[in-house]
Amino acid sequence: NYKNQAQEYKNNYVLQYRYPDYTTEDLDWIYSLGYTRKLHPHSPLKMAKFSVVTHRGCIGGCNFCSIALHQGDEIISRSEANILKETKGLTKHPDFKGYIDDFGGPSANMYGMDCEKRCGESCWRCTDLDRSHRRLISLLRKARAIPGVKKIFVRSGIRYDLALDSEEYIKELSEHHISGTLKIAPEHFSGEVLRLMNKDNSRFDKFVDLFNSLNKGKKQTLRYYIMIGHPGDDEGQVKLLGEKLARLRNIEHFQLFTPTPMTVSSCMYWTGLN
Ligand code: SF4
Structure with a gap:
């Protein structure tokens, strides 16, 4: 985002200008x-x-x-x-x-x-x-x-x-x-997948407890966004996710990982490297 970049490609250059302030x-x-x-x-x-x-x-x-x-x-x-x-x-x-x-x-x-x-x-x-x-x-x-x-x-x-x-x-x-509902996006509960997503859910339970105590009797709940298929997500990680989700209600929806251009996760997806 902060530098102009030029990448050589078959005798040509692809230019990416820095993000305008x-x-x-x-x-x-x-x-x-x-x-x-x-x-x-x-x-x-x-x-x-x-x-x-x-x-x-x-x-x-x-x-x-x-x-x-x-x-x-x-x-x-x-x-x-x-x-x-x-x-x-x-x-x-x-x-x-x-x-x-x-x-x-x-x-x-x-x-x-x-x-x-x-x-x-x-x-x-x-x-x-x-x-x-x-x-x-x-x-x-x-x-x-x-x-x-x-x-x-x-x-x-x-x-x-x-x-x-x-x-x-x-x-x-x-x-x-x-x-009625507040939507939050823990995305996953496997430490390994979260590390690759650059996310941290270590305070998730604390937030849920606090939200529930503040909303007692208000008919307001949390809904969760979850992502599956991110690089690093395999059967073992999905099992971990499933165990956690079994204890939660209100899953808003599952999103299947889609590699969007230029993100770090897309790079992992394409190269197989972290
Ligand atoms: S990086 Fe994207 S997904 Fe993550 S908190 Fe910001 S807008 Fe949401």
Whole structure:
């Protein structure tokens, strides 16, 4: 993402230019354009007609995911003022009934985790990363106080392992922003497959316990995304997964690993190497 690259291929070169930098101001400008939110009557986007994008990029670093390759591997957030302006604008739309379908980005709880240094190293592992969720909590509180807004749903996935660093955020989400189920993506439960995915589920049970205790009596549950067929996943690993899943309810769906262009997992899939 950070360097121009040239790869020789049969007397020619394939060029890949470095990812262009963009800023909060750029996003504020783009999201302030006069979108009509008019959709074809059968558009599959209907359920996202009144959704608000809060940021772009993901610092999660899942090896199978291409989000970082097309949105960047650091967070660029819109300004709070700009998001609130858009939210106020929604309340004037003739079709708006008070419900915001989604409020988030690739991983909804990374809003405000922008880095000023932009050193090119992984934000996820950086000790300076502000995991308090304070900017996001402040934004959500102000947005739902806007007259005409009845409910803001957070339907984009969240990184539960990051959310665990702010119990206040999980409470906020549970109290105000869930539509029956919160979707999280543990993806697998075999340590070996998780290592190859660059994921860590060591705090999964802790999150489930906390969520359940905060949502007692609320009829709000968790749903899980699981991925099978990732490099490293074999019969033994699937057995491990099956044992864990037998103890969980609400599997949202199984996704069969699909090698997306340029991801680390696709490279493993193609080369057979880690
Ligand atoms: S957390 Fe989600 S968006 Fe981010 S890298 Fe992982 S799968 Fe992709």
